[in-house]
Amino acid sequence: MLMWTLQGAGGGPNEDNVTGLLVRSTARRWTRDSILAVDAGVHLAAIVKIFEEHLPQATVRNQASNSPAATPIRGDTPTAYDPGKPKLCMVTGPFANLELPYRTAKANATYVFRSLISTFLITHPHLDHVAGFAINTAALQQTLRRKRIAALPSTIEAIKEHIFNGIIWPNLSDEGDGAVGFVSYDRLVDGGNVALGDGEGRGYIEVCDGLAVKGWSVSHGECVNHNHKSSYSSESTEAGYSPYYSRRSSRKDTGSMDSARSQIFPQVPEKKAYDSAAYFLRDEHTGKEVLIFGDIEPDSVSLHPRTSRVWQDAAAKLSAGLLTGILIECSYDDSQPDGMLFGHLTPRHLVVELGVLAKMIRALASSSHDDGRPSSPRKRQRPSNGHKLQSEESPRLRRPPSRHAVRRRTRSSVSPSTPVRPESPRHVSSEMVLANEDTELKAIAEEDGLSHKAPKGAASKPMSSQPLEGLHIVIIHVKDPLRDGPDIGEIILEQLKEHEAQAQLGCTFTISKSGMSLWL
Numbered sequence: 001m002l003m004w005t006l007q008g009a010g011g012g013p014n015e016d017n018v019t020g021l022l023v024r025s026t027a028r029r030w031t032r033d034s035i036l037a038v039d040a041g042v043h044l045a046a047i048v049k050i051f052e053e054h055l056p057q058a059t060v061r062n063q064a065s066n067s068p069a070a071t072p073i074r075g076d077t078p079t080a081y082d083p084g085k086p087k088l089c090m091v092t093g094p095f096a097n098l099e100l101p102y103r104t105a106k107a108n109a110t111y112v113f114r115s116l117i118s119t120f121l122i123t124h125p126h127l128d129h130v131a132g133f134a135i136n137t138a139a140l141q142q143t144l145r146r147k148r149i150a151a152l153p154s155t156i157e158a159i160k161e162h163i164f165n166g167i168i169w170p171n172l173s174d175e176g177d178g179a180v181g182f183v184s185y186d187r188l189v190d191g192g193n194v195a196l197g198d199g200e201g202r203g204y205i206e207v208c209d210g211l212a213v214k215g216w217s218v219s220h221g222e223c224v225n226h227n228h229k230s231s232y233s234s235e236s237t238e239a240g241y242s243p244y245y246s247r248r249s250s251r252k253d254t255g256s257m258d259s260a261r262s263q264i265f266p267q268v269p270e271k272k273a274y275d276s277a278a279y280f281l282r283d284e285h286t287g288k289e290v291l292i293f294g295d296i297e298p299d300s301v302s303l304h305p306r307t308s309r310v311w312q313d314a315a316a317k318l319s320a321g322l323l324t325g326i327l328i329e330c331s332y333d334d335s336q337p338d339g340m341l342f343g344h345l346t347p348r349h350l351v352v353e354l355g356v357l358a359k360m361i362r363a364l365a366s367s368s369h370d371d372g373r374p375s376s377p378r379k380r381q382r383p384s385n386g387h388k389l390q391s392e393e394s395p396r397l398r399r400p401p402s403r404h405a406v407r408r409r410t411r412s413s414v415s416p417s418t419p420v421r422p423e424s425p426r427h428v429s430s431e432m433v434l435a436n437e438d439t440e441l442k443a444i445a446e447e448d449g450l451s452h453k454a455p456k457g458a459a460s461k462p463m464s465s466q467p468l469e470g471l472h473i474v475i476i477h478v479k480d481p482l483r484d485g486p487d488i489g490e491i492i493l494e495q496l497k498e499h500e501a502q503a504q505l506g507c508t509f510t511i512s513k514s515g516m517s518l519w520l
Contacts, residue, residue, distance in 0.1 A: 005094040007046030009512035011477035018128035025210035027285035033118040036208040043132035051105035054093035122151040123294025124276040125158040140182040150186040154275040220276035220295045221343025273304035292327040298349035315360035325520035329477035351499035358467040466506025
């Protein structure tokens with residue numbers, strides 16, 4: 001079982017409640033490297049706050065303990081430590097049963113940061129997911145080991161180029177000019193490294209004691225920065241167009257014409273998908289897994305849809321009884337129009353995404369009752385409900401919409417006053433998703449491939465009328481509108497329950513709060 005502690009559960013704009021989580025396997029003792037940090041918009045300050053709340057209830061242990069976590073490692077000592085003194089032991093809170101080497105909240109929080117956490121698993125490089133870690137690196141002086149940032153390559157390149165660059169923040173990494181060496185980079189493979197692990201753990205890499213990870217890239221809206229390296233980009237036809245440029249110009253005239261055109265009509269930067277990530281975290285002791293998403297936009301409105309790959313992987317694990325929970329963002333309530341999503345989800349979009357997962361589970365259940373004859377692979381098609389399911393064969397070869405289609409789409413959706421109508425193709429309801437035929441998703445389930453085949457030898461979960469029955473969905477990254485009225489989290493929860501009841505999925509929802517602990 002995995003224990004999750006929400007250091008920060010929100011998506012801003014309050015800087016003390018942005019994304020940051022701690023996770024550990026409850027099968028492991030409190031030892032060095034026994035805690036994994038997932039994102040760190042807020043980090044050390046949140047740990048201090050936890051100790052301030054629960055340290056007064058700590059009890060004294062008079063006898064020395066052999067627990068490796070009870071003895072600070074040389075170089076990791078924030079204050080003088082006397083091994084002969086009785087040790088405090090936490091009784092309540094997420095650090096229960098942890099023996100403490102110090103007496104104050106800030107000293108023990110620094111000890112946890114320096115000694116028990118070795119890796120920071122980052123979903124994407126936005127400040128509300130990395131700012132805390134960057135600032136906290138100042139506390140890594142005189143330690144014996146580097147901290148490790150594990151992320152997909154695009155995230156690491158962004159952190160390397162735009163944060164640890166000697167301008168925004170000193171280059172405390174071990175790469176590049178003036179490297180100090182406090183931080184090292186671990187570049188993960190999109191979809192998992194199949195050269196690592198075997199069996200159900202194939203493609204996973206260990207990120208802390210007892211925990212392994214596999215990541216998938218997902219889309220978090222569009223980026224127009226030339227320097228941002230992304231897996232997906234639109235065609236260069238998004239550049240400005242001049243009627244004075246003749247497509248019939250000769251090759252020798254093209255250079256001068258392009259030069260004149262660029263002076264009169266400056267080119268618009270090329271649009272690219274902003275990369276975020278979804279991570280499957282696997283408890284090595286039990287084989288159970290939890291899926292956590294970074295910021296993500298719905299496939300149904302994305303120009304670069306790719307979340308279906310994650311749902312394929314999740315469907316197989318859920319069908320085999322291996323997936324115990326999902327942590328996923330829902331930044332806004334349903335009053336937020338599609339043109340103002342900024343790469344995020346609302347309740348209506350989240351339930352549509354979960355409906356896709358449900359249909360994939362039904363397709364797997366249906367295929368398990370076939371007569372056993374091998375099925376030929378079929379190319380995935382786009383369902384008629386507007387929710388795009390992208391083929392894994394070559395995502396970069398999929399031709400994006402023309403600039404005219406993009407402009408029509410943008411003009412029709414950017415107005416904040418656009419009403420939310422379930423009958424609108426851009427506001428697909430949960431009933432519309434689940435009412436479609438299962439043919440396309442059944443074809444997905446029948447394809448060969450690691451990401452969407454049930455693990456061999458795993459017991460299949462009995463199929464019910466509610467395919468996500470028993471699945472716990474934890475909502476993170478709720479954006480506080482900072483206004484009077486009902487709590488935004490409660491509004492989102494009620495809307496999710498309403499959509500789920502219509503879709504008959506069977507899952508339950510929890511709105512996360514800072515300081516909350518969950519066992520999944």
